[in-house]
Amino acid sequence: MEVILAKNYGFCFGVRRAVDLLENELGRTNPVYTFGPLIHNQQFVDKMAEKGAKIVNELEDVKERSIVISRAHGLEKEIIEGLKNKKVTIIDGVCPFVNLVHKKALELESDGFQTIIIGEKDHPEVKAAASYIKNPLIIENSEEAKKIPNFERIGIVVQTTQSQQNVIDIVSALIENIKDIRIFNTRCSATEERQNAAVELAKIVDKMVIIGGKHSGNTKRLYQLCFEVKPSIHIETANELEKDEFKNINKVGITAGASTPQYIIDEVIETLKTF
Amino acid sequence: MEVILAKNYGFCFGVRRAVDLLENELGRTNPVYTFGPLIHNQQFVDKMAEKGAKIVNELEDVKERSIVISRAHGLEKEIIEGLKNKKVTIIDGVCPFVNLVHKKALELESDGFQTIIIGEKDHPEVKAAASYIKNPLIIENSEEAKKIPNFERIGIVVQTTQSQQNVIDIVSALIENIKDIRIFNTRCSATEERQNAAVELAKIVDKMVIIGGKHSGNTKRLYQLCFEVKPSIHIETANELEKDEFKNINKVGITAGASTPQYIIDEVIETLKTF
Numbered sequence: 001m002e003v004i005l006a007k008n009y010g011f012c013f014g015v016r017r018a019v020d021l022l023e024n025e026l027g028r029t030n031p032v033y034t035f036g037p038l039i040h041n042q043q044f045v046d047k048m049a050e051k052g053a054k055i056v057n058e059l060e061d062v063k064e065r066s067i068v069i070s071r072a073h074g075l076e077k078e079i080i081e082g083l084k085n086k087k088v089t090i091i092d093g094v095c096p097f098v099n100l101v102h103k104k105a106l107e108l109e110s111d112g113f114q115t116i117i118i119g120e121k122d123h124p125e126v127k128a129a130a131s132y133i134k135n136p137l138i139i140e141n142s143e144e145a146k147k148i149p150n151f152e153r154i155g156i157v158v159q160t161t162q163s164q165q166n167v168i169d170i171v172s173a174l175i176e177n178i179k180d181i182r183i184f185n186t187r188c189s190a191t192e193e194r195q196n197a198a199v200e201l202a203k204i205v206d207k208m209v210i211i212g213g214k215h216s217g218n219t220k221r222l223y224q225l226c227f228e229v230k231p232s233i234h235i236e237t238a239n240e241l242e243k244d245e246f247k248n249i250n251k252v253g254i255t256a257g258a259s260t261p262q263y264i265i266d267e268v269i270e271t272l273k274t275f
Numbered sequence: 276m277e278v279i280l281a282k283n284y285g286f287c288f289g290v291r292r293a294v295d296l297l298e299n300e301l302g303r304t305n306p307v308y309t310f311g312p313l314i315h316n317q318q319f320v321d322k323m324a325e326k327g328a329k330i331v332n333e334l335e336d337v338k339e340r341s342i343v344i345s346r347a348h349g350l351e352k353e354i355i356e357g358l359k360n361k362k363v364t365i366i367d368g369v370c371p372f373v374n375l376v377h378k379k380a381l382e383l384e385s386d387g388f389q390t391i392i393i394g395e396k397d398h399p400e401v402k403a404a405a406s407y408i409k410n411p412l413i414i415e416n417s418e419e420a421k422k423i424p425n426f427e428r429i430g431i432v433v434q435t436t437q438s439q440q441n442v443i444d445i446v447s448a449l450i451e452n453i454k455d456i457r458i459f460n461t462r463c464s465a466t467e468e469r470q471n472a473a474v475e476l477a478k479i480v481d482k483m484v485i486i487g488g489k490h491s492g493n494t495k496r497l498y499q500l501c502f503e504v505k506p507s508i509h510i511e512t513a514n515e516l517e518k519d520e521f522k523n524i525n526k527v528g529i530t531a532g533a534s535t536p537q538y539i540i541d542e543v544i545e546t547l548k549t550f
Contacts, residue, residue, distance in 0.1 A: 164450070164451065167450060168447040168450055171446060171447070171450060172443040172446070172447060175439070175442060175443055175446065175458065175460055176439065178460075179459065179460050179461070180457075180458070180459055180460075181457070181458045181460070182455075182456070182457045182458075183450065183455070183456045183457075183458070184454060184455055185450055185453070185454050185455075185456070186454070
């Protein structure tokens with residue numbers, strides 16, 4: 001059976017960078033704190049915990065003068081300040097694309113624009129970006145966009161994982177009433193590239209294996225997209241693979257969600273090759 | 276028979292202002308030059324010519340130290356400079372909304388944006404606006420927008436008579452590739468307000484009379500919109516009205532294209548009242 005990997009899969013650039021920084025630091029220091037899980041993958045979090053990573057959710061749980069890695073989607077300003085007060089060493093794991101959201105939001109604010117963030121109000125990335133701005137407005141969809149007051153000028157930044165279509169729908173709604181709009185389209189195309197690559201691969205194989213957390217939204221979406229094209233299964237680890245399911249399959253395609261570590265993907269590939 | 280006028284009809288603010296300036300000047304000076312017809316209505320142009328207005332299409336046809344009124348949709352930079360060299364007195368008939376297009380385009384250029392004008396390449400308003408900018412790009416539709424190079428930052432101004440939907444379609448296409456976009460939505464809603472008012476009126480009358488040049492695009496559009504709702508006729512002047520056509524009509528609605536002077540509308544109303 002031939003095993004083919006999607007052109008894009010698994011960790012995006014920003015997550016890979018944060019994970020590399022954490023693994024590198026764990027090789028020489030212990031413990032290293034992260035605020036909330038660094039990525040949403042339980043197997044990976046457990047493995048990092050074994051090596052000395054400590055997940056904390058409150059500032060008071062961080063020891064003075066310790067080492068903290070900031071997550072790929074950023075930390076709120078108050079947390080960063082609290083850490084600095086504790087003389088903590090902060091390793092900057094924030095994705096450069098997320099950093100650009102912060103930078104452009106601040107630029108818009110200092111240029112006198114009402115700052116608008118297109119994104120999910122409860123997402124850590126959006127909460128972090130909003131914490132650096134005085135009066136940000138967070139808009140999730142075009143319905144909300146239609147209801148905002150008639151500002152003289154607005155400046156827009158975009159949560160990195162937003163879909164292009166949602167950005168277009170919201171901007172279209174805002175153009176109706178607001179005469180001066182600046183848009184920094186800070187979305188990142190990694191999610192779409194991963195999805196497109198999965199669908200392209202599904203077209204040329206007999207079956208798709210999608211690897212990632214059962215609760216991971218982006219992994220479920222990959223499964224749905226592949227399932228529309230070819231028979232597909234969604235697994236968390238190689239243990240879930242059943243040899244019987246691959247009878248009469250000549251070519252199997254592999255993709256993985258944004259938080260799936262490479263070693264889990266490698267185990268799946270090795271197992272499939274034995275079938 | 277009751278005659279009801281649409282809430283918005285005929286001259287928009289900018290055209291009315293230019294016509295007032297011309298009529299005022301003709302009351303005390305003779306001749307007054309205009310570049311091309313001040314408005315696209317033959318009856319009005321003939322009437323103004325009788326009073327001493329002279330339409331010219333070339334700089335060489337304007338006498339030194341004469342008086343020229345600039346049209347509502349503006350004059351190209353080279354023409355203005357040529358007139359100044361001839362020590363001509365220029366009466367500024369440019370619509371303030373059109374002037375805003377020029378002002379914002381210059382602002383974008385001096386702020387380092389690639390300036391884009393959303394509009395019709397051959398329209399005098401767009402040609403005038405473009406003449407003040409070093410390297411403007413004129414985009415008519417979303418197909419053209421998809422083909423423009425990947426500029427680092429673009430700044431957009433909009434021809435005043437563009438439809439909101441075309442602006443949205445073009446901006447949506449540009450957001451795909453360009454990460455930094457500033458939009459001055461300089462379109463003017465006069466055309467849409469006139470259309471909406473005509474349709475609203477058509478709903479409550481038995482028949483609509485649409486007054487305007489037979490070749491006037493915006494008048495024909497008014498006729499089409501009204502015709503979808505109620506029986507409608509499109510006339511240039513009161514002479515075309517036939518009493519027989521208004522048998523059994525209790526309420527008649529009136530609207531007029533953007534270049535239809537008030538005296539022509541008044542004649543139609545008076546004639547209808549005699550039926």
